[in-house]
Amino acid sequence: MKYLYKLSKLGAWVLVAITPLMLFSGILAFKPAALPWLKAWLPKAMSFHVGLFAWVFIPAFFFHSLIGILHGVGKVQWGNRTAKIIIGGLWIAILAWAFILLMPSISSFLSAPTNPINNATSTSGGVNLTSVEIGRHNSFQSCWLIISANVYDVTRYLNVHPGSAATILPYCGKDGTSAFATKGGIGQAHSLSAQQLLQSFYLGKIGEKITNQQIQSINNISIPFTRENDGFDD
Numbered sequence: 001m002k003y004l005y006k007l008s009k010l011g012a013w014v015l016v017a018i019t020p021l022m023l024f025s026g027i028l029a030f031k032p033a034a035l036p037w038l039k040a041w042l043p044k045a046m047s048f049h050v051g052l053f054a055w056v057f058i059p060a061f062f063f064h065s066l067i068g069i070l071h072g073v074g075k076v077q078w079g080n081r082t083a084k085i086i087i088g089g090l091w092i093a094i095l096a097w098a099f100i101l102l103m104p105s106i107s108s109f110l111s112a113p114t115n116p117i118n119n120a121t122s123t124s125g126g127v128n129l130t131s132v133e134i135g136r137h138n139s140f141q142s143c144w145l146i147i148s149a150n151v152y153d154v155t156r157y158l159n160v161h162p163g164s165a166a167t168i169l170p171y172c173g174k175d176g177t178s179a180f181a182t183k184g185g186i187g188q189a190h191s192l193s194a195q196q197l198l199q200s201f202y203l204g205k206i207g208e209k210i211t212n213q214q215i216q217s218i219n220n221i222s223i224p225f226t227r228e229n230d231g232f233d234d
Contacts, residue, residue: 011064018056025049045159062095126209134206138173140165144203146175152201153218 028038028045069087127133129151137144143155145168158165171179180190180198190198200221204210 008064008067011060011067014060015057015064018052018060022049022052022057025052059095062091066091066095126211127215128209129204129206131206135173140169140172143168143172145171145180146206147177147180147198149206151203151206152198153203153215154198154201156219156221157201 024038025045025048028049066088069091134144134146134151136142137153137155140158141155143153143158145152145154154168158168161168168176182188183190201218203214203218
């Protein structure tokens with residue numbers, strides 16, 4: 001049983017080492033205003049957090065817990081080889097099931113293009129702002145919103161939104177008029193400065209045809225980094 005103890009101890013140290021990285025990358029990705037001195041890492045924070053969680057934390061946690069279970073089984077009377085095989089097999093099956101469910105989404109997230117133009121359906125040097133086209137931009141990598149029949153590309157703002165990216169993501173590729181007007185139904189309107197900030201991400205009106213240059217220009221604007229909780233809350 002000594003080898004199980006050593007492996008369990010090793011797994012524990014791996015978890016101890018990566019947990020702070022998980023916490024810091026998660027905070028930076030979803031609450032960047034809490035760590036303003038790390039804003040240079042914002043573009044990579046979400047990918048790092050998701051990749052670390054999928055490829056290191058989950059395997060380390062499951063194998064550490066599996067070894068702990070097998071170690072415990074060995075200390076009871078029914079801790080024979082058959083019991084270990086059954087319990088170990090069930091735990092590995094749970095791990096495999098989790099990976100089958102999570103990996104397609106995680107792989108898609110990590111491999112998705114970061115340039116909104118790559119996600120857009122360009123025709124004759126431009127993009128038609130149809131509901132179908134807008135619906136394609138429904139992720140962290142490319143987030144377009146409809147607010148009062150106007151289309152906005154807020155992709156670059158997700159990481160610096162005081163209310164976290166999670167409050168905007170449900171409306172990516174959709175109409176977020178009501179959410180923006182009421183901060184997700186809480187009845188509180190956005191300030192004038194927030195409305196002015198929104199205009200920085202303006203692409204055009206629904207049905208218009210815009211150029212790739214218009215899309216790219218939004219990638220070049222200066223994104224404010226603030227602690228004020230007056231962003232595009234859900």
